[in-house]
Amino acid sequence: MSEDAVAPVVAAMLIFAIGVTFFAAWNAYYVPSMKAQSEVTHLRDVETGFLRFSSDIGTAASLKRNMQLSEPIPLGGGDFTFDAVKSGGLLRVQNETDGYLRISIINGTSPATTSNILRFANYSYQPVNNFWQDQGYTWSYGNVNVTKGTLETPLQYTSMDTITYGMAGTLFDLDAVPLPDDPATCSQMNIYIVNITPSAGHTHASGNGNGMLTLESAVVSQQFPNTTSMTVSINPALPGGFRDALWDDADNQSASEVLNCGNAHRIPPTDPLEPDPPIQVTFDTIPNMTLNRKIAEITLGAD
Template identity: 75%
Template sequence: MSEDGVAPVVAAMLILAIGVTFFAAWNAYYVPSMKAQSEITHLKDVETGFLRFSSDIGTAASLNRNMQLSEPIPLGGGDFTFDAVKSGGLLTIQNDTYGYMRIRIINGTTTAPAINFLHLPDYSYQPVNNFWQDQGYVWSYGYVNVTKDTLATPLQSTGMDNVDYGLTGALFGLEMVPWPEDPAQCSQINVYSVNITPAAGHTVASGNGNGLLALNSTVVSQQFTNVTNLNISINRNLPDGFQSALWDAVNQSANEALICGNVQVIPPDPTNPSSNLTIQMVFAPIPNMTLNRKITEISLGAE
């Protein structure tokens, strides 16, 4: 074989080797690194959406009015110009097990209806076939956790001891209305509370497109006359930090009602630690006490 015939073959083989090496390096390093970077950006967008929706819940709970709010959540990521394959994700809304607070209104010997515990569900994001780390997020008791496998840590705090349960201040409130004949007494109380539940039929969203966390808030009002007692109970099955913050918020609201001379506040029985934490508010028979119960019903949906 002549040298003139060998040279082109060797050159072609060298070019082929360089091409194979380039594509091997491309697939082994460049593609995974670009997909990981894209996934990091995607998870940052999920994080931002979760924090915004947490703020939306706090806004709806505080304002006590009818409203609708929503936040987009990208379910999948990891795609870039030269590789459009995306990961997926799962949005879930899950109701709580115990409820967090119960309000009982007693009119003489009759207890007003709808005394079940008010609820506070979780919403979460779980990655599927992630191109970086299996990092998820869950909102629970008013704050956002970052999750990985069975581990979870607060997103905006250095540890559980530093979690700010600021939502508790919006979950319950009292507004005292003076008696026209004697402003030192009160003849009417507005009781504000919040009940958050999963939206029926909209508790799960999955795929790799754009998801949505949606909130619908409706205020339900009821009036009761000749009220003699108002009992507010906090469930002892709650996490310690949330329970303590909620107790402080409820206790502060109840004690502020003592500006009315016809209101007595009775704290829980310290000798019975197994019972729910209950504050009893007792009203004198004169003037007759009218109670307006205003429940902000918030439904959370995943679409």
């Protein structure tokens, strides 16, 4: 065989080897790197959506009005120009284990005792076949947390112990309406509370497209004439910081409004050492006290 015939074969083999090396390096380094970078951007978008929706819930709880809000959440990521394969994700809304607060009202109508257990929902994002890290997010008791497996840490605080639970201050409001001719006596008390639950039939979304977190708030009002007492009880099993912040707000509001009404009286707790005891208020039968209960029914959905 002549040297002139061998040379093209060697050149072709060298070109083939270079191509194989380039393709191997492309798949081993460049593609994973680009997909990981795209995934980081995707998770940052999820994080931003969670923070915005957390703010939406805080706004709805604070205003206690009829409203509808929504926030898009990208479920999948990791795609780029030369590789369109995407990861997926699961968006879920569910109730916390127990109710967070109970309002009991006793009045002269039937039934004599009306009790409401108020609930708190949470929402979460869980990645599926992630190209970077299995990083997820949860929103619970007003705060966004970053998750990885069973580990969880707050997004905006240094630790769970430093969370301030600012949303707790928006869940309970109380104001008194004095008689026009006797400002020291009250004819009505308005109590504003918040119930946050999952939207029926819209509790999860999955895939690699765009999901949507939705919020709908509707105010439900009921009037209780001839009210003789009201009790506000906070679930002792709540996270300590959230429980204490909620109790402090309810206690401060109850104390200030009751002081303005000569016909309303705070009942001291049975056990002075009990942490966050029930708040009990009684009302004189004359003049008649009407309690107006207004519940902001907030439903959270995932579509």
